[in-house]
Amino acid sequence: MRLLEAVKGLELRELPGAEECCGFGGTFALKNPDVSAAMGTDKADSALTTGAEVLCGADSSCLMHLGGILRRRGDPLRPLHLAEILASTEAEPCV
Amino acid sequence: MSGTFVGMPAFPEAAREAVGNSTLRANLRHATHTIRDKRAKAVAELADWQQLREAGKQIKNHTLRHLDRYLVQLEESVVRAGGAVHWAADADEANRIVADLVKATGEREVVKVKSMATQEIGLNEALAAEGISAYETDLAELIVQLGHDRPSHILVPAIHRNRGEIRDIFRAEMGVGAARPRTG
Numbered sequence: 001m002r003l004l005e006a007v008k009g010l011e012l013r014e015l016p017g018a019e020e021c022c023g024f025g026g027t028f029a030l031k032n033p034d035v036s037a038a039m040g041t042d043k044a045d046s047a048l049t050t051g052a053e054v055l056c057g058a059d060s061s062c063l064m065h066l067g068g069i070l071r072r073r074g075d076p077l078r079p080l081h082l083a084e085i086l087a088s089t090e091a092e093p094c095v
Numbered sequence: 096m097s098g099t100f101v102g103m104p105a106f107p108e109a110a111r112e113a114v115g116n117s118t119l120r121a122n123l124r125h126a127t128h129t130i131r132d133k134r135a136k137a138v139a140e141l142a143d144w145q146q147l148r149e150a151g152k153q154i155k156n157h158t159l160r161h162l163d164r165y166l167v168q169l170e171e172s173v174v175r176a177g178g179a180v181h182w183a184a185d186a187d188e189a190n191r192i193v194a195d196l197v198k199a200t201g202e203r204e205v206v207k208v209k210s211m212a213t214q215e216i217g218l219n220e221a222l223a224a225e226g227i228s229a230y231e232t233d234l235a236e237l238i239v240q241l242g243h244d245r246p247s248h249i250l251v252p253a254i255h256r257n258r259g260e261i262r263d264i265f266r267a268e269m270g271v272g273a274a275r276p277r278t279g
Contacts (some may be wrong), residue, residue, distance in 0.1 A: 035107075038114040
């Protein structure tokens, strides 16, 4: 959070229900595909309520799972790893 | 493949149908968030929450590890207090003991308290097979029973139902005020 707040030009929006799992969970997504997708949908919906353009996470699996849902639905929200945001520069922005 | 409650489909199959039920999901979302918020409030009141939690865990594990001793101790205490203890090796024997006790009284109706153990052994069904009607006294268990349903949670058996559904179940099964206007 503190790192993100320090990024120039970045307006941080807190994610409601941040403690809730995105539902991917490695093999959980394969063993319980319907529950996994339902959890991911809930997560994507709560992320959309923030009105943010970027959904930041520190776990690639979560971001892949949520990114798949957002992309398929055509939602205006892009998943980005924390490292991608921190590594970006004004010359090479990530957004 | 995986061990499930008698007669129920495996979790992934059951879930496929359940996740498509938007009322069910809204009910559970509302109930679990309410419970979680209350839990967080209670946890915040205690400085030694983690230690208490760990102590509780150890008591539970210790008791389960020495259940043979504690069950006998419980029997002694119950007998000393004037009660009787029956031992059953399995679900069938437990159901038979209860059914025989009821039959010995000549009664056809019994009231029950909330019990997950009797849910698991199918006591109500076993009693029904003997012509005995069992009535649940716990509100949530009553909702489940009248809804011809299964409990969805050990502590909150009717967590999957909302007020409107419960009203409809009570109206349909208790035959009360079917045409009465809503008063909130």
